[in-house]
Amino acid sequence: MxxxxxxxxxxxxxxxxxxxxxxxxxxxxxxxxxxxxxxxxxxxxxxxxxxxxxxxxxxxxxxxxxxxxxxxxxxxxxxxxxxxxxxxxxxxxxxxxxxxxxxxxxxxxxxxxxxxxxxxxxxxxxxxxxxxxxxxxxxxxxxxxxxxxxxxxxxxxxxxxxxxxxxxxxxxxxxxxxxxxxTQQLQATTKSFYSIPQELKPLLYVIKDRFDLQNEYLALQIAHHYKNLKFLNEEDVAWLDGHLEAAEFKSNTLQANETIARYTLINELLLDAVRVEKADKDEKFSNRLDQVLTHKIFGYLIFFVLLFLIFQAIFAWASYPMELIDEGVASLNGLIQRNFDGPLVDMLTEGIIAGLGGVLVFVPQIAILFAFIAILEETGYMARVTFMMDKIMRKFGLNGKSVVPLISGVACAVPAVMSARTIENWKDRMITIFVTPLMSCSARIPVYTVLIALVVPEKYYFGFMNLQGLVLMGLYLIGFLAAILSALLLKTILKARERSYFIMEFPTYKMPRWKNVGITIVEKVKAFVFEAGKVIVAVSIILWVLASYGPGDNFEEARQKALTEARVENLNEVQTENRIASHQLENSYAGIVGRSIEPVIRPLGYDWKIGIALLTSFAAREVFVGTMSTIYSIGEEENVSTIKNKLMTEKDANGDPFFTPARGFSLMIFYLFAMQCVSTLAIVRRETKSLMWPLAQLIYMSGLAYVMAFITYNIFS
Missing domain, CATH: 3.40.50.300 (P-loop containing nucleotide triphosphate hydrolases)
Incomplete structure (x- = not known):
């Protein structure tokens, strides 16, 4: 050709x-x-x-x-x-x-x-x-x-x-x-593909005159869509209302008649231009593959195996580049601290770099996650997943189109909520928007990764099943289970007479276009780093200031108290400096805020330091890691470079490791359920055009997170 x-x-x-x-x-x-x-x-x-x-x-x-x-x-x-x-x-x-x-x-x-x-x-x-x-x-x-x-x-x-x-x-x-x-200056074709009924001509003439239009078909389209056209003002809409009612304009009937007329003409056009030389008697490759991949039993098993492989890869493949990034950030911090001194250097190393380092280290895992999602979409398999899940989704008040926002929510809840626009049924759409943030987005990966590394041993079963990867997959499945059960609850509350239908076209299976996969990875990682980076830099600087200064003479009094304790306990110079830093942090502005909320979060096993991280991460979930890195970088020993090591060295009042499995799993469950993303709340407000829905999400998910984290902490204690 x-x-x-x-x-x-x-x-x-x-x-x-x-x-x-x-x-x-x-x-x-x-x-x-x-x-x-x-x-x-x-x-x-x-x-x-x-x-x-x-x-x-x-x-x-x-x-x-x-x-x-x-x-x-x-x-x-x-x-x-x-x-x-x-x-x-x-x-x-x-x-x-x-x-x-x-x-x-x-x-x-x-x-x-x-x-x-x-x-x-x-x-x-x-x-x-x-x-x-x-x-x-x-x-x-x-x-x-x-x-x-x-x-x-x-x-x-x-x-x-x-x-x-x-x-x-x-x-x-x-x-x-x-x-x-x-590059050429083209003009529209002079051919016409639809004859507008004569009885509509007078109406379209006055619409053309009113809006100074040259095109009759454009006047017809404005008559069909005027209520949803944002460039028309209220006066124009009222004028069209009156004239269309007077002309007995039946939009749905006219649209159907036009579509039939166009297809009739298209059939005639294609008679001479297109011919089929062989009959498609055999099943296509895609259809044969669909018999397996969309099978009522094997289809779900295959999808589950794919999820298992994805989450195994997130831990197994990303470990080496993560270590390189982590060591690089620690080396940069050490280099700056060895050659420079002063408050600005402290803010740079303990605030900005420590916070950003807690995000950059997770770029390999984010890249792997988006790579798999892009490949599944490129091959055409994601459309099959939507089809398979339709029957299951309907039992919980959703439909097959709800799967797209739910799966997209694994990347980011903001575009996922926006993608619910393809759902025509109001009830299905509202339920989908409400439960989508329960899916574990990529911003939760840094939180999960740090906490899993702290409390879950790096063990392998059968030589390839990574225990940490299984725990990560379990968290995602719990999020999905919470989403569909919450949808079932909303199904009984919301009442709507609309019936939803699920119609979709399967694309043929194709090999992934690796350029498209690469572009997707770069764009998504860039968005993650820069969007999260803006928030983290701001939060890290504010947090460092709040953690490095305190009201009145609190700081000096904390220093004197620490020096007295050091003399009594005969501590060496390094231990003395750490004791001073610990007391000053506790008496800083950040410490005061953390102490004020500690009674509320103590039943979950959290202390005031975790409380600070919970508050700051309401701006964005991934800020939790940067906050913990900033908090625990103040006053720690120089050889404790990575955030994992910083948290592992934290002790409780009895001198035992602070981050026990009970606290670690409690935090994971809290972040799994909690609505800690201002951007998501804002987009839900804009999509639903109501303050009720984001407020309901915030109250419901925060309450659910607290209760489930409390149960988890007590189970593992």
Whole structure:
């Protein structure tokens, strides 16, 4: 299959692209290769923001088209048509129906699955009738050929009136040709793919006049979607309400009729341009594989084994790079302390570097987790997991689409909560949003790792089963169990008459595109380090100040008391300095705050130092490790460099190790259940448009964490 010549398309009457960075929107059906194409065009030159006025992720990137010419690529949510079914899809109508917007694209690239053109062309014909300059990126041509689908690119190009670029986005084939077309000034096709009923013409005429529109189909789309278009003011909405009611405008009926008419036309278009040379009598490889991977028994066992391998790898593979990072941070601290002195040096080494070191050391584990998630998504297996879990989820008040937020919650609860927008049923969506934070996110990994290393021995069973990895997997499974049981509880409380349906399309199994996996790892790790780093630097500096100073003469009195004890006990110089540091920390501002909450947390086995960490980690869970590192780096011996060793040397009042299995498991359970993430609460508030839901989450999860941590501490004591 060769790249066809470009049809005779008129030049658009607008300034040349070279005068400014062109805005190019990337749109297509789910599983049409849109993400692969976006990664090919932008590489690592990507950033994630929000679309104006909403919390939907806006993924953009800069593509170098030529040595002098760049373009901004906007990756729009996947959709099957311009009639949105989810909140994510509505941003498409907001973007494409407002030509006056500064975000309005100069060009639209429509990705289409060559092996399923009929379904994919529905969206294209709608965009074409909006008279948007467009290019059709005909993706997966290799899959189409394997299935015996032959496409006459020249014929199809003449029928559609736009450039068509055959490609394999996963391998980068056709991307260079697409970039060449993107540099040209294209105008929309002059072909029309839908005849608007004559009885609607008077209504559409007044809408065009009211909003100064040139396109009749755009006027029709505004009539369909006006209640959800953010660029319309209240006066416009009221005006449309009146005119549509007077015209007896039946939106749902008209949408259904339009879709039928478009598919009828698409069938005619494809008669001459597409032919199937061999019948697909044998089961496809994907279908044969699905018989095993989605089996009602073996499917779940295979998924469980995959989870087991992932959590084993998180500990086994990450141990060596973690040790290198840990030793590097300790060496840097030691180098600075040996060559410099003063309060600022103390703040740098004991505050900032100690706090950041507690996060950087976990980068290998975060990278491994995201690598596995990316591979499962790239291969198409994650869609099967969603399908398998649907029957189970429905028993607990959820549905198959709830699995996506729950699995995404293993990475981060914020995008996971936002991904619940794909759930049309209000009740299912609210339950999913409420329970998703119970899934153990990547921010909990540093907490789990430190505590597991403290109280769980590094043992292997059968030569490969790591006990620490089993405990980590157990924590994730407890989180999932808590989520579905909480969903069952909410199911009985929330009342809704809506019935939910679960319809999805399985992508074919593919080998992972390693470039996409690599980009995912880099982007996620970068977000984890920098987003967590901002909070940790701020918290570490504040905490160091609070731990290094105290009110009035408290510090000097604590010093004199420590010196008296040292003389009585005949302590050496190093032991004396440690005793002074311990007394001063206890009498610092941080110590006073910790002491004030100690009575509340004492039943859980915690002391005032852990209390400080619990308070600071309400900003973000991962701050716990940085806080503990900062707290225990003040006054410790120089040869105690790593946070694990610092915590292992901590003693209780009787001189026994402070971090016993009872305290360690109690802390793990507390952090498993507790809602200690301000960002998640904020995003729940924005997604539900209610303060009730985040407050209910905070109260419920905090109470659950306290009760379960209390039970755990008493069981292991």
């Amino acid at each position: 060769t790249v066809a010549t470009q049809p005779d398309i008129k030049q658009a009457e607008r300034p040349p692209v070279s005068q400014a960075i062109a805005k190019i929107a990337l749109i297509g059906n789910p599983n049409s290769g849109k993400t692969s194409l976006f990664n090919q065009l932008t590489g690592l030159n990507q950033k994630v923001g929000n679309f104006p006025g909403v919390t939907v992720d806006k993924k953009t990137g800069i593509s170098q088209l030529t040595s002098q010419l760049k373009a901004e690529i906007i990756d729009l949510p996947g959709t099957y048509s311009l009639y949105p079914k989810s909140l994510d899809e509505r941003v498409i109508t907001d973007l494409l129906y407002d030509p006056a917007s500064k975000h309005f694209p100069d060009l639209v690239i429509v990705t289409a699955d060559a092996s399923n053109l009929k379904r994919n062309l529905l969206l294209f014909t709608q965009l074409a009738d909006l008279q948007l300059p467009a290019v059709l990126a005909l993706n997966m041509v290799d899959v189409a050929e394997q299935e015996g689908v032959k496409i006459d690119i020249d014929a199809l190009q003449r029928e559609l009136g736009v450039p068509i670029i055959p490609m394999n986005a996963r391998k980068g084939i056709g991307v260079a040709a697409l970039k060449i077309v993107m």
